[in-house]
Amino acid sequence: MTARMISRLAGLLLPLNRRERLLLAALLLAVLPLGAGFALLLPLHERRLAAEQAQAEAAALQTWAAGRLAEKQTLARSAPPAPGAPAGLSGIEQRLIAAGLRRRLSGLGSGPEETVELRFDSIGFEELGAFLMGAHPAWGYRLRSFRFEAQEAPGRVAAWITLAPQQ
Numbered sequence: 001m002t003a004r005m006i007s008r009l010a011g012l013l014l015p016l017n018r019r020e021r022l023l024l025a026a027l028l029l030a031v032l033p034l035g036a037g038f039a040l041l042l043p044l045h046e047r048r049l050a051a052e053q054a055q056a057e058a059a060a061l062q063t064w065a066a067g068r069l070a071e072k073q074t075l076a077r078s079a080p081p082a083p084g085a086p087a088g089l090s091g092i093e094q095r096l097i098a099a100g101l102r103r104r105l106s107g108l109g110s111g112p113e114e115t116v117e118l119r120f121d122s123i124g125f126e127e128l129g130a131f132l133m134g135a136h137p138a139w140g141y142r143l144r145s146f147r148f149e150a151q152e153a154p155g156r157v158a159a160w161i162t163l164a165p166q167q
Contacts, residue, residue, distance in 0.1 A: 091139070092116055092163070099131045111162060115144060118161040125157045132161075142166050 013021060089108060096102045104127075107119035120128065125148070132143065144164035148157045 089116060092118070092141075095135075095139070096131075099134070101127060101131055114165050116141065116163040118159070118163070120157075120159040120161075122151060122153075122156055123159060125155055128157070128159055140166055 013024075016024070089110060093102065093105075093108060096105055096108075101120075101123070104120055104123045105118065106121040107117070109117050111117045135141065135143075141163040142165075143161070145162045147160045149159075150157055
């Protein structure tokens with residue numbers, strides 16, 4: 001403390017009588033430890049809360065990873081369905097009708113080496129993705145090639161897909 005601060009403090013305390021000074025000293029003795037306690041304990045409390053939150057997040061991540069591992073093991077144990085004979089154009093058309101995509105189909109034809117070619121001039125990308133994800137190996141086809149072109153409408157694409165018989 002500087003001399004000027006000490007003189008100011010003395011100037012504030014001199015007009016007080018003895019009892020008021022004792023009361024002020026008792027108040028300072030009670031408040032200073034509380035302030036110091038909060039200054040030390042509050043950051044410790046905040047760190048503890050952050051550590052508990054990090055621990056809860058790590059436990060949730062571990063639970064999620066264990067679930068994915070169990071799911072992977074279950075999937076690995078189940079035998080993949082055996083591929084069937086190729087369904088042919090009419091079989092694929094029936095599946096497109098069942099999926100509600102036949103009206104969006106612009107072209108369906110056969111290509112070289114028993115391939116099937118599908119063309120969609122405008123289809124929702126999510127719809128087409130769901131249909132292709134649902135393509136079961138029992139249909140007898142695998143995806144040989146595909147091409148998508150984005151359209152101006154959000155989420156819409158033009159698609160050319162070639163399916164080949166599974167070997």
